[in-house]
Amino acid sequence: MKIREEFLPYCRPCYGAAELDGMADAIRSGWWSRGPKVAAFEQAFAERVGARHALALNSCTAGLFLGLKLYDLQPGDQVITTPLTFCATANVIVHNGATPVFADVDPVTGLIDPAQIEQKITPKTKGVLPVHYAGRACDMDAINALADKHGLFVLEDAAHAVYTTYANGNWVGNTRNTVAFSFYATKNLAVGEGGMLTTNNAALFERAQRLSLHGMSRDAWKRFSAAGSWRYDVVEAGYKYNMTDPAAALGLAQLDRLETMQQRRLAIANAYNAAFADLPGITPLPSGPFGRNAWHLYMLLVDPARCGFTRDQLIEQLHDVYRVGTSVHYMPVHLHPFYRQTFGTRPGDCPHAEALFAQMVSLPLYPSMTEEDVTYVCEAVRAVAARFAA
Ligand SMILES: Cc1ncc(COP(=O)(O)O)c(C=O)c1O
Structure with a gap:
């Protein structure tokens, strides 16, 4: 066979005029941080996957970190996850002060094995962090049943799973659990750096929203708009994890595509x-x-x-x-x-x-x-x- 001259990279983004126009529009609008395009992207994404709430962030790692933060983990607490994942999945457990416990995967699918999860549950286990590895959903019926039996939270790592459906046909994100998606440059829906946290729980959503922007009281991002005011309260020490409007412009165009x-x-x-x-x-x-x-x-x-x-x-x-x-x-x-x-x-x-x-x-x-x-x-x-x- 004839050897190609140009190296074929492992990955390259896919985009067209809509991404370029959307970015240009975001730049011209003057909203260079979180603005109306982020709000529109959150709404469109939530509708697409069938989640009640969606919070756009600057990475899936931020989403996973915040998703765990909602459960106020303490030193010694354990969270069970898969070893077959990107390091971010386990790193965020460490950043929350807890201990990652690795449950082996199914030898054929590579997806975390619910039977192995059950073997790893101890009195210190607080939650499970399954990964929909390579774009295929984990056995969520079995994992949710284990969570109910042992009183655990479930946070789903859906970095690979935009467009994945569960066994019941629902899109990943249309679930009782909190779910973190990645829009990193190599992902199915890419914005460069970005992520989304979805949940149906209004209280968890509001706290994640607040924690993603310094712990400032609600809608702080609107403070530079006509509808906003300079006044805000910091109600807990939060982080700086918000998505930007130029990134959301890419996200909206990618969602259409x-x-x-x-x-x-x-x-x-x-x-x-x-x-x-x-x-x-x-x-x-x-x-x-x-x-x-x-x-x-x-x-x-x-x-x-x-x-x-x-x-x-x-x-x-x-x-x-x-x-x-x-x-x-x-x-x-x-x-x-x-x-x-x-x-x-x-x-x-x-x-x-x-x-x-x-x-x-x-x-x-x-x-x-x-x-x-x-x-x-x-x-x-x-x-x-x-x-x-x-
Ligand atoms: C399974 C998995 N989890 C989490 C992440 C982190 O995503 P991000 O780069 O958006 O923070 C990745 C990224 O590659 C991933 O593959």
């Missing part, structure tokens, strides 16, 4: 599935079992015993020979030095997550990939397989 972008993601995933179906020892991470997959990631699991090469060799060959970027989602959090040194976690704690980690590679999957890009990635993976088979 979401269905089209998702159809493209699905088409690329289908093309990959078809192209790799007959390759021994290379299997895609399963799409199910719960609800609609938002296809945030397309992950292959490479079994060296069956295909004759390792995950690292595939990454190297794709990068060095074929000029294709890939990624790994993720090194299990309990293996990172900070967690090992601080909480005594170690290899062997979560064998299913560790086994998946050893085999996983994420291929480029984004709506702005051309047909040629997709065909090229298929051919490149097949060429690596053929080379090692020979």
Whole structure:
């Protein structure tokens, strides 16, 4: 096959005139911090996912941090989460003064296993922080049932799950739980840096809103508008986590484009599935079992015993020979030095997550990939397989 000259990056944003016009409009309006576009984005997002309240923030990490802050965790309290996630999920537990406890994932799906969660529950457990990993929903019926049985809160990490549905067909966000979404540059709906916290609970929402802007009394952001006043009260020591209007302008345009972008993601995933179906020892991470997959990631699991090469060799060959970027989602959090040194976690704690980690590679999957890009990635993976088979 002919090697491409231009490197194919692992990810690239997808945008058009609406994003450019929306940004320009936000800049011209003079609202450069939180303003009317943020309010419009919150309303549109809440309506789209079916949540009563939505709070736009400058990241999902901020949303997860605030989502935990609402439960006033104390030192010694434990929050159970998955090891197969981005470090932010566990870091926010630490930032809240609590201890992250890692419950292993299902060996096939990589989603946190409710049976493993139950085994980790102690009198110190206060909540569960599941992650809708790669764009597929966790078994929320089982997790919510555990929460009810043991009196725990549930905060859902939906960084990968804009467009994901639960088993009951509702969009992630349309739930009794608080949910944090990411609009980071690589996400299905991207604004660069941004996030959204959704909830149906008015009291939790009001507190999150206040905490996101210094702990100032309600609608403090309006103080520079005709409707506002200079006067505000600080009722608790809050943070500075609000979204800006230029970011919200991108978000509104991306939300309009979401269905089209998702159809493209699905088409690329289908093309990959078809192209790799007959390759021994290379299997895609399963799409199910719960609800609609938002296809945030397309992950292959490479079994060296069956295909004759390792995950690292595939990454190297794709990068060095074929000029294709890939990624790994993720090194299990309990293996990172900070967690090992601080909480005594170690290899062997979560064998299913560790086994998946050893085999996983994420291929480029984004709506702005051309047909040629997709065909090229298929051919490149097949060429690596053929080379090692020979
Ligand atoms: C699973 C998961 N949780 C949380 C985050 C944090 O999102 P953000 O970068 O918007 O803070 C990410 C970001 O990559 C993520 O993948």
